[in-house]
Amino acid sequence: MGSEGHVAIWWARRDLRLADNPALRSAIDDGEAVLPIFVLDPQLLVPAGQVRRDWLMAALYALDRDLRSAGGLGLSVMSGNPAVVVPYLAKAYEVQRVHISADFGPYGRSRDHHVAEKLRAQGIELVRTGSPYAVAPGTLKNDSGRAFQVFGAFHRAWRAHGIREPAPEIAAGAVQWLQVDDRVRLDAPNETLDSLAGEGPARAAWRNWLHSDSNGLAEYGRLHDFPGADATSHLSIALRWGHLHPRTVLHDLAGLRSKSAAALARQIAWRDFFADVLFQRPDAVGEPIRPEFSKMPTDDPQRLETAAQRLRAWQDGKTGYPLVDAGMRQLLAEGWMHNRVRMVVASFLIKDLHIGWWHGARWFMEHLRDGDIAQNQLNWQWVAGCGTDAAPYFRIFNPTTQAEKFDPDASYIRLYVPELAEMSIEHVHHPWTAPQGTLNGYPEPIVVHAVERKEALDRYAVVKDL
Helix, strand or coil, rough: CCCCCCCCEEEEECCCCCCCCCCHHHHHHCCCEEEEEEECHHHHHHHHHHCCCCCCCHHHHHHHHHHHHCCCCCCEECCCCCHHHHHHHHHHHHEEEEEEECCHHHHHHHHHHHHHHHHHHHEEEECCCCCCCCCCCCCCCCCCCCCCCHHHHHHHHHHHHHCCCCCCCCCCCCCCCCCCCCCCCCCCHHHHHHHCCCHHHHHHHHHHHCCCCCCCCHHHHHCCCCCCCCCCCCCHHHHCCCCCCHHHHHHHCCCCCHHHHHHHHHHHHHHHHHHHHHHHHHHCCCCCHHHHHCCCCCCCCCCCCCHHHHHHHHHHHCCCCHCCCCCCHHHHHCCCCCCCHHHHHHHHHHHHHCCHHHHHHHHHHHHCCCCCCHHHHHHHHHHCCCCCCCCCHHHCCCCCHHHHCCCCCCCCHHHHHHCCCCCCCCCCHHHCCCCCCCCCCCCCCCCCCCHHHHHHHHHHHHHHCC
């Protein structure tokens, strides 16, 4: 399978794009020809959930198409254990180096370590260039040389550190591309996913939102907490899959001095912070960063039927609390949920239903298109109060007052909970108070918030007293 001239492999993982891609740029600078590959890893595919698997396949189809448009032969998608597949291809094509973007997640680090060992035994180098983050995990340290524990201090160091310029664009015709004959054949996705997944749709959506006068960046600072306005950037999916690099986003924001631009850049800093925390504490995937929280009693859905029924009601968007149900139904319908609503539904599961945060984190990872282990697990720990830089556990969202404050006209609720579409504004946020009762089979509340709030604080006393 060898070819004339020196071949370099670009192994794509979470950088499914051609523009602003340091690892791809490194491969191009290294080899006279470049073999672009992606490995379908069963260790990641099986637990991913159908939503993310569907998005991945659509994204790979888009990258394959983009490579062909750039004069290449397409993306060579292989299936199997990367520690077997990558060394096999590297030997077959007589490469000297395999180029990747560094992965800082617990599984990714372990996988790359094993691949590097196998390659090294063949005299081949695994070259890490760039990362999925604006500032790579492990880069920033406090004055004592330790990792930051709270976001505020991390954010100040992050801003002082600065962000590199985007990687140079690839000149048309500048690359000799190769392709593997026995690659996996990619099926075209459905029209909806085809119009959303990949670098092209992501770049177009970002530019349109950035320059929009209606519910774009200009209104982000004022409206991003209001789910009915839909004024958020929706960048999380593009960043998770690497359709866009955060450096690209920050570069586009650099010349802007608005509060909205600063607020969006701050969200990217939060993303880098959580990645840094998980890099330092890989056990945080399943264990509380504050270990005393492991002593707090929770209701186990695998042992208690009441807890199991409540968990199912939460998952299905049938809790009787309209904002919670709207968010959970949006998740099922779109593989995404507004960030403010994510906090509300998480608080409800943990502090109204007393179910451990890890059950919610698992459900989110199965159903979110932007499911990212660092962002997901550590945001859940933030709400639960057991993470680093945690919100106090006693900060308990009232799902009704949150709805009244952030969805005042109930436009979000009416969109995702059609049973309440015709209910008056006087009662839509608490439909159980309507004279005629709830409409169209919408359920009564499965718990009473005031009662469960007290129960949550009583359970927290176990932690507080440790």
